[in-house]
Structures are given as C-alpha cells and as structure tokens.
Amino acid sequence: MTSEVTYAEVSFNNESKSSGVNSSAASKARAAPHKSNAGFPKLLCASLLTLFLLMAISFFIAFVIFFQKYSQLLEKKTTKGLVHTTLECVKKNMTTEETAWNCCPKNWKSFSSSCYFISTESATWQESENKCVRMAAHLLVINTQEEQKFIIRNLEQNSAYFVGLSDPEGQRRWQWVDQTPYNESATFWHEGEPSHTSERCVLVNFRYFRGWGWNDVPCYDRQRSVCEMMTIHL
Template identity: 50%
Template sequence: MASEITYAEVKFKNESNSSHSYSESPSAPRKKRIHHLSKPVSPSLPFTSLMVLLLLLAITFLVAFIIYFQKYSQLLEEKKSIKDITHNKLNCRKNVSSMEDKVWSCCPMDWKAFGSHCYFISTNRASWNESEANCSQMGAHLVVIHSQKQEDFITGILDKAAAYFIGLSDPGHRQWQWIDQMPYNESATFWHKGEPNNDNEKCVIINHPKNTGWGWNDIHCSDEQKSVCQMKKVYL
C-alpha cells in the first residue's frame, strides 16, 4: 500500500509539471507576435522628412514655373507687337536712358514718334467705326490725348484744312469715353468754345476752323473724316 501511494504521488507531480509546462509553452510565441505587430505603428522620422522635402521641392517648382510663364507671356507679347508691323520698316532711335535691357525705341516707318507712342496720320476718309477698325488692323487705336504737350505735337503734324477723328466717343448720356478705357479728364480737354453742343453727335474730331485754332468738335459718327492712329513704341 505504501509503495502505491508513493507512486501515485510521484505520478501526480509529473502530470502537474507536464501540464504546467504545456500551458506556458504556447504563450511565449504569442507574446512575441503581438510585440512584433505593434512595432510599425510608431511614425518613421526619415519618411516624414522625405515628405516635407518633396513638398518644398514641389512648391519651388511651382513658383519657378509661374515666373517662367510670366516671362514667356511677356516675350510672346513683344514678339506679337513686332509681328504686327513686319510689313513696315522700323525707324529706331537709341535711348539715352535705357528701359531695362532694351536700348532701342522703334516706330514703323512713316509714323511719328512722341513720348512712348507712335502716331500715324490716315488720309483716307471713313466713319469713326471704320477709322478705328483701320487703326486696329495696324496694331493701333484712334489717338488718345491727355496733355497739352501731346495736343500740341499732334496738331503740329496735321493739315489745318482737314478734320481728324480721335479716340473719344459718347456711348450715351454724354458720358465721354476714350477708346483705350482711360478715364476722361475734363481738365485735360481741348473743346472749341461752345462744344460739345449736340446730344446726337457722339464722336469727336480735332480740326482748325478759320480764325479759331485747333480744338475738338463733336460730330455724327457716320460722317467720314481723316483720322489719327496711336500705338506704343516697340522696344528692342
């Protein structure tokens, strides 16, 4: 009896140890797997720095592209202005004070230079709208006058026996407007005395009546007169 009890106790201990070791053995790998899966959750500093660097490069590229596009557009405009007058020869003068890197200011041949503009006297008689269309075909518009010096220069190259359309008209209610959308300044106008005098006369000429001198007069837009065209100088 005593030996059987001892054997039973020994057997019981062996089963207990075996059961304990079996229950613990699977837990070790499970802890390792849990620890292994949770490791990538923390953010990577090199990856964040790389994203910031790429973002800065993208912004720099965008700014450089915008600057390049603006320069390219300006170059296209300059080429277009030259292309518009390739059928004419250019008369150029060297500037005393150069405009940036451009040292030559040019007007088409047979145009008159004054200030930053060129002027062409059209001897063809046409309505105001037709006169403006003719100027537009040459890359210009009907003349816009804003100063006494400009008025004196223009009248100095005109024929006193003729009348010339300028780029001033009335779209309605005597609200005079310049063709280039520049503000109409009543303090810098050169109307003949008593002009404008007719609400139905919505276009303006510059003329020289006898014993009066040069000045502006409103007339019907359908009347046919000569005209003065104006364009900006071409800088090379």
C-alpha cells in the same frame, strides 16, 4: 549455242544501256524540282525589294507634300501675326550702362512713348478705329497739352481728324477707346462744344481765328483720323 549466248549478251547490254538512259532521265527529273526551289527565294527577294522601294517612294512623296502644306500654313500664320515689317528706331539711354532702342513703324511719327499714324483716307469713326486695330493700334488718345500740340503740328488745316473719344449712349459720358479716364481739365474743346447729344464722336479740326480744337460730330461722318500705339522697345 554460241550464237544464243552472244544474243543474250547483246540483249543484256542493250538492257543495261536502256536502264542507264532511264536512270539519267529519272535523275534529271528529280533534279528539276531542286532548280525550281532555288529560284523561288530570288523571286521573293526581288518582290520584297520592289515593295520596299515603292513604300519608300510613297513615304517620300507624302513627306514632301506634308512639308509643303506645313510651310504654307506656317507662312500664313507668320504673315498674319506680323503687322509691321519695317521699323525706324532711335537710341534711348536708360542708364550710363544700358541703352535701349525706341522704335516706331515706318511712316509713323514718334512722340514721348507713343507712335502716331496720320491717315489721309476718309472713313466713319468706327471704320477708322477698326483700321487702327488692324495695325495693332487705336484711335488717338490725347492726355496732355504737349501731346495735343505735337499732333496738330502734323495735321493739315483744311482737314478734320477723328480721335478716340466718343459718347456711345448720347448722355455726355465721354469715353476713350483705350479706357483712359476722361479728364475734364485736360480737354481741348472748341468754344461752344460739345454741342448736341446726337453728335457722339469727336474729331480735332482747325477753325480760322480760333485755331485747333475738338468738335463733336455724327459718328457716320467720313473724316481722316489719327492712330496711336505704344513705342516698340528693342
């Protein structure tokens, strides 16, 4: 009897240990899902942080590209609108309390309220006018004898220069390029000019023993020219 009781106790004790082992394993098994659930938020946060960084980098790159393109476009527009980059100015007293600056582009000549550019390149009348327009000017318009005298003092006698006077229809209806009315009493034609209806454009040239004057010539002739623009006030 005694040995049977001892065996029963031993068996009971072994059963208890085994149960303890199983309980511990079960506890670990139940604890495992908790560890897995705890790591998921960390992974999610890391993924969101990475996504946010990628979006921020992409936005920064897009902003840099946009800024470069905008700067280039702005520079092109600014350059296109900027015709004269260097001016030469003189003071003009308006009143005793007010002073203004009269400016002309560099290498232009100033007279009264206008600036003049004397071209040394030969071109047709229309090409010459187009060149003046690109410089925010037009071919020379002569309104007074003083202006005529100023211009011819700055010209070379062995060259001829287109001015902004033409007869588009060949009917002797002379027109200035800036729509200034043509004044017969303020003209400086050479003797015998204008001479032919097919010669519809006007230039100023020098004739020996006669001096400077106007002459009508074909518009396709290639001559030098004079551009004119209003002075710039600052």
